[in-house]
Amino acid sequence: MSQSNIRPELQEELRSAIVEPLLPIEKKLIAWSLGIGLTLLVVLAAINHMFPPTP
Amino acid sequence: MSNATLTGLGPHTAAEPAARLNEAKSFNEDWLAVILGLAIFGLALAGLVRIDLIGWVVSTSVWSNLGQALGPVSKNYAAIGGIGALLATYVALTIVLSAGAAALKSDVKRFALAFTAVFWIAYASWIVGNYANFAAVTLADQQKFGITWSLKLTNEGAYIFALIVGLFIANFLPRFADAIKDAVRPELYIKIAIVILGGFIAVTASGKLSFASSLLLRGVAAIVEAYLIYWAVVYFIARKWLGFSREWSAPLAAGISICGISAAIAIGGAIRARPVVPALVSSLVLVFSVIELLILPFAAQTWLAHEPLVAGAWMGLAVKTDGAAVAAGGITESLILAKNAAEGIHYQPGWILGTAVTIKVFIDIFIGVWAFILGYIWTNHINVTRDAEKTRAREIWERFPKFIIGFVITFFVGLYLVLGTPADIASKVPPAIGEANTFRVIFFILTFFSIGVLSNFKALWREGLGKLAFVYFVSIFGFVIWVGLAISYIFFHGITPPLAS
Numbered sequence: 293m294s295q296s297n298i299r300p301e302l303q304e305e306l307r308s309a310i311v312e313p314l315l316p317i318e319k320k321l322i323a324w325s326l327g328i329g330l331t332l333l334v335v336l337a338a339i340n341h342m343f344p345p346t347p
Numbered sequence: 348m349s350n351a352t353l354t355g356l357g358p359h360t361a362a363e364p365a366a367r368l369n370e371a372k373s374f375n376e377d378w379l380a381v382i383l384g385l386a387i388f389g390l391a392l393a394g395l396v397r398i399d400l401i402g403w404v405v406s407t408s409v410w411s412n413l414g415q416a417l418g419p420v421s422k423n424y425a426a427i428g429g430i431g432a433l434l435a436t437y438v439a440l441t442i443v444l445s446a447g448a449a450a451l452k453s454d455v456k457r458f459a460l461a462f463t464a465v466f467w468i469a470y471a472s473w474i475v476g477n478y479a480n481f482a483a484v485t486l487a488d489q490q491k492f493g494i495t496w497s498l499k500l501t502n503e504g505a506y507i508f509a510l511i512v513g514l515f516i517a518n519f520l521p522r523f524a525d526a527i528k529d530a531v532r533p534e535l536y537i538k539i540a541i542v543i544l545g546g547f548i549a550v551t552a553s554g555k556l557s558f559a560s561s562l563l564l565r566g567v568a569a570i571v572e573a574y575l576i577y578w579a580v581v582y583f584i585a586r587k588w589l590g591f592s593r594e595w596s597a598p599l600a601a602g603i604s605i606c607g608i609s610a611a612i613a614i615g616g617a618i619r620a621r622p623v624v625p626a627l628v629s630s631l632v633l634v635f636s637v638i639e640l641l642i643l644p645f646a647a648q649t650w651l652a653h654e655p656l657v658a659g660a661w662m663g664l665a666v667k668t669d670g671a672a673v674a675a676g677g678i679t680e681s682l683i684l685a686k687n688a689a690e691g692i693h694y695q696p697g698w699i700l701g702t703a704v705t706i707k708v709f710i711d712i713f714i715g716v717w718a719f720i721l722g723y724i725w726t727n728h729i730n731v732t733r734d735a736e737k738t739r740a741r742e743i744w745e746r747f748p749k750f751i752i753g754f755v756i757t758f759f760v761g762l763y764l765v766l767g768t769p770a771d772i773a774s775k776v777p778p779a780i781g782e783a784n785t786f787r788v789i790f791f792i793l794t795f796f797s798i799g800v801l802s803n804f805k806a807l808w809r810e811g812l813g814k815l816a817f818v819y820f821v822s823i824f825g826f827v828i829w830v831g832l833a834i835s836y837i838f839f840h841g842i843t844p845p846l847a848s
Contacts, residue, residue, distance in 0.1 A: 311590045317728045318586065318593070322579045329575025333834070336568045340838050343561070 376535045377749035379447045384542025384753045386443075387786045388760075391546075394779035395764070395772055399423045404439075404785045405432035405470075409502050411479040411492040420785040436789065437466050444530075453529060461530035469796035470789075472512040476505020484685040503681035506674060506795040510640065513799020524800050533797035534608065537670035540790035542753030544673075544704055546780045547787065549761030551697030555845050556766075562656070562702060565838040566709040569664055572834050573710045574717050577604030581822045589818055593729060594618065597721060598625045599815065603822045606711055607632035607668035613714050613746045617722030619730065627812060631819050636671035637802045639823070644675050648682035655683050656839040657832075659699035663706025664831035667823070670794045676703025677791060698844035708751055715746035 390400045402421025410416035417429025427435065441462055448458035476482065479492035482502045489497055500507065517524050524531075552559035581603045585596035597618050602611035608629040615625030643665060647658035658679050666672040680699035687694055719742055764776045 312586075312592050314586055315729065317724060318582075321724060322583050325575045325579035329571050329579070332571045332575070333568060336564070336571065337837050340565065340568075343564075344842075 374450060375749075376451065376532070377538060379450060380535055380538030380542055380750040381753035383443060383447060384539045384750070385756060387539075387543055388546050388757045388780075388783050391779045391783035392760075392764070392776075394782065395775045397775075399782075401782050401786070403427060403432055403435045404782065404789070405429065405436045406785050406788075407474055407477050407502070407505075409477050409479055409482045409488070409492070410474075411494060413474075416474055416477060420782050433470070437463075437470075440466065440789070447535075448529070458529045461527040464527045465530040465793065465796065465800075468512060468516075469509050469792050472509040472796065473505045473792045476500070476508030477502050481505070481508075485689055499685065501681040501685045503678055506678060506791060507641070509792050509796040510637065510799040513796040514637065514802055515799075517800050517803040518805060521803060524803070527800070531797045531800045533670040533794045533801065534668075536790045536793040536797060537673055538748075538750035538753075540787045540794065541669065541673060541704065541708070542750060542757055543783050543787040543790070544700075545754040545757030546761035547697065547784050548701040548704065549758045550765055550777050550780050551695070551701055553762055553765040554695075558845070559701075562842075563705065565660065566705050568834060568838050569660070569706045570709050570713055572664065572830070573605050574713060576830070577827055578717070580604075580826060581818075584822060584826075585818050589814065591814075591818070593725075594620045594624055595628075595815070597725075598628045599818060601717070602628040602632045603667065603819055603827065605667075605717065606707070606714060607636060607671075609669070609711065609748060610714050610717075613718040614721055617718035617742065617746070618725040619722075627815065631812060631815055632667055633798065634802050634804060634816075635819055635823055636666055636668045637798060639666045639828075640671045640675050640678075640798070643828075644678040644682055647679045648686055652683050652686045654836070654840060655680075655687070655694060655699050655844055656702050656842045657835045658683055659702030660706055660835035660839045661832050663703040663710070664835060665823075665828045667827075668798075669707060669711065670798055672707045673700075673704055674791060674795055674798075676700045676707075679703070693847045694844040695847045702839070708754060711748045712751060714748060715743040718746045719743045 387401070393400045399421050403419050403424040405417055406420040407416055408418070414429075417433055419425065419427055419429075419432035419435075424432065441459055444462055445455050445459045449455045479489070479494050479497065481498045481500050482504060483489050483492055483494065483497040484499045484501055489495065498504075578600050582596050582600035585591040585599050586593070591599065598611040598615040598620055601614035602608070602625075604610075605614075611625040611628040611632060614620075615622070615628070643662060647661060651658040651661070659676055662675040662679050663672055666675045677700050680696065680703075683699060684694055684696060719740065722742060761776065761780060765773050768776075
């Protein structure tokens with residue numbers, strides 16, 4: 293595909309794309325990622341606080 | 348690993364997903380970086396038996412008299428002088444990298460010609476950047492060079508000169524940029540540098556092993572943040588607020604949150620996106636990494652000079668390509684060490700850079716795992732495919748950034764040599780690795796210059812990627828940078844590098 297063909301198609305595609313609603317699986321992915329991530333961060337921060345690095 | 352350019356399709360990005368996976372399986376830039384990095388490291392270790400194989404490599408000092416700028420890194424080769432060392436370095440790198448280009452099935456003659464231009468322009472920029480009025484830091488240095496003012500950028504600030512020259516070429520001499528593109532390979536150069544850096548970090552860490560290992564725990568937090576928090580938030584912003592399709596949002600979120608080019612391509616392949624999607628995302632990543640590289644190290648010096656490891660971790664978390672993140676770590680270290688030295692505090696070098704590199708390497712390790720997870724979800728639940736096209740667990744290995752193997756090898760070999768050998772051998776390890784480190788500096792220079800040459804801001808605008816760029820801007824400057832700073836502060840606040848002896 294030549295570069296000159298890509299650009300107009302992509303510009304049009306990005307401008308006028310039909311909105312795809314979030315699927316239940318996507319919502320689960322986002323929610324679980326954030327949930328596990330924030331929980332793990334709290335746990336790691338607690339470990340960090342209890343076991344500070346030894347200089 | 349792709350060398351994405353802002354024309355949209357770099358040398359390796361036009362392949363269909365299956366072909367891209369084949370490239371991941373076969374000999375690629377990652378494996379070449381492992382081989383070349385290990386070769387340089389191995390040659391340097393000949394110094395342990397008093398054979399100096401690479402002491403001829405050129406080293407540049409801060410200068411006010413150009414005749415004193417260059418010299419071979421080892422006194423054993425003093426006879427060849429600075430110009431001799433520079434020529435020897437150019438010839439050796441051209442031969443070795445051209446052989447690498449041949450192994451990657453590139454046009455060797457085109458590569459060698461292009462590399463000639465890349466090497467000489469990049470190194471000339473480095474020499475200029477080391478001029479005393481740009482690089483000298485302390486008053487004592489300024490007096491030594493007989494100057495009354497200096498920009499105090501430190502000698503590593505000269506990397507910025509190479510970057511700016513590259514940016515000039517990309518944006519004002521695009522035909523020349525296109526002519527040298529075969530040798531404009533920032534990801535290859537930084538991966539070789541990272542493999543070499545493993546040994547350097549091992550020597551640095553060996554003196555304070557328990558301290559170093561406790562820093563690793565903090566690196567785990569970086570993985571959690573990048574994959575589970577950053578990716579989810581950016582994906583949500585792209586999908587819900589800006590209405591991007593899944594095909595665009597997943598690679599975009601990966602590029603913004605994980606590791607720029609590598610992650611965008613890995614995730615794009617995993618979800619079976621069209622090749623042009625991660626290619627264009629990669630272009631954006633590069634441009635924004637350049638902007639971060641020009642701003643964040645100086646911001647870190649201004650506000651985090653007394654929290655040096657917070658600064659190092661911040662670079663690893665906030666700057667989103669391997670090249671730019673490691674480069675940012677190097678500049679940040681140089682700037683912060685200089686500022687503290689001016690106040691009489693002399694930190695041991697290597698810790699800030701090492702923190703940035705370790706954080707980035709930790710993040711890179713899990714690209715394959717995340718690609719597998721998303722690929723599984725996409726091929727089984729979103730765009731359900733035939734069994735033959737479903738994601739397989741072996742893709743975790745196929746997408747694993749192989750250059751990390753080289754980094755791990757040089758790290759553990761270096762650590763063993765310093766801690767597990769008799770004192771007469773162990774004492775020779777730091778100077779031997781120091782010579783290899785000179786090559787690391789040269790590959791950094793090539794990386795900075797190459798990043799600049801790939802960053803054609805005008806082409807990006809012409810592509811009509813305004814909406815993509817907007818997501819990137821909002822995500823990076825509205826979220827990633829500040830959360831990265833907060834996480835870095837939580838885990839690294841109050842921890843300072845050991846003082847130099």
